[in-house]
Amino acid sequence: MPIYLYWGEDDFAMSQAISTLKQDTLDRDWIQFNFDKLAGDKEDSILSALMQVMTPPFGGGDRVVWLFETNICQSCSEELLSQLQNTIPQIPDTTHFLLTTSKKPDARIKSTKLITKYAKVVEFALISPWQTEILIKKVEEVAQEKQVKLTPSAIKILASCVGNDSRLLWQELEKLAIYQGNNSAPIEEETVKSLVNVSTQNSLQLAQAILDRNIPLALTLVQDLITLNEPALRIVATLVGQFRTWAIVKTMIESGEKDEKKIAESADLGNPKRIYFLRQEIKARSSQQLLSSLPILLELETSLKLGADPLNALETKVIELCNV
Structure with missing residues (x-):
């Protein structure tokens, strides 16, 4: 029963994780039959999603049912909680049930306890601008992922320029990747200063x-x-x-x-x-x-x-x- 709870204010990092999940689970030729995105703040939509997760996928690949910006981990009626209790343990392995919200789940309520018992919970928190070491580490991780070589001083200046804006970091590293091309030498600080936008x-x-x-x-x-x-x-x-x-x-x-x-x-x-x-x-x-x-x-x-x-x-x- 693959269940995921993604929450936090870093919407770009979250959207990247969602794209990866879809790419890993859905067959492109069958995506229109096996992918459902429903509003997560309406009880009717949530109940519809619980019906969809029990439906086997058509054709190739798995099924993904996504409840976006859901409030299910902030408030939940007894009727809806009962449906969750009956459905979640029975979700087939071929269905991926994704719940996303910018708000921190309320760990005190029953629906949150139930979901977190079965779900992979991932927080997408914005790094505070004053946490410079964490910002630098984030730049190092994304640069490595995008195979962009930077000198230590270039990494620091890039972290200073983009701050905690994940989208901007991604965009600037794409620009630097094009600049670097097949050159194996790491990009220097002065190059970053000349190419990267500030924030x-x-x-x-x-x-x-x-x-x-x-x-x-x-x-x-x-x-x-x-x-x-x-x-x-x-x-x-x-x-x-x-x-x-x-x-x-x-x-x-x-x-x-x-x-x-x-x-x-x-x-x-x-x-x-x-x-x-x-x-x-x-x-x-x-x-x-x-x-x-x-x-x-x-x-x-x-x-x-x-x-x-x-x-x-x-x-x-x-x-x-x-x-x-």
Whole structure:
């Protein structure tokens, strides 16, 4: 009874795993008869899926029944639970029952306990931008999978450029694979810098440079971001998110809060362990200084939406932010 529960917010990595599952199990000539994709948030669709999983495949290959964005691991009626209990243990080996959701399954409810008893559960979590070692390891794994040879410094700069965007990592490695061709020599850091687009991770470096009051570095990063066609409003959105997080954490620390879980919840952080690193980043800044940065960023966003030149607007406000 092949059953799979895929969950998490990394939708691209999940879609790659789903494609692999379909390629490994379905016969291309019989896919229209043996592949069913149903909405997983409607009880009628779920019941239909439970009927389909008991149907033998037609022709060659196996059958795949996919319940996408299902809520079955968040809530489940007694009637539906009864159907699950009767069906899941009886699913034939020729049917692959796939359930996917972006939400974390609720381990307390009966339907989740039943499904996880029989299913292969895979989490597709987004790596936090601050987990640089894990990001680098992810680049190494995907590069090896795509047979792209990179020097260690090239791997680090690529991880810095793509951050936790799995789709962007895949796209950039495809580009680098074409560039490398049959050349056996590893691709160098400078080549990666010239070919790869930047993303949120570089904007986070800009936020850190502003926090450190490092005006030369901040202006260099602004220039690099604009030169590489990073949208100015996306840069601002990243800065707002980062300064908002810093401001909330610092405010709670100054108020005497010591429970890292409570601080993480207030700052919308999924991992309380990140608070330790944030404490180190903001130890030289007061909550008032961090809060004062937010109106400046709002002014920057407004000016950009009114048609201001992105480079000039960013440079002016970055200097102002560094002097807060």
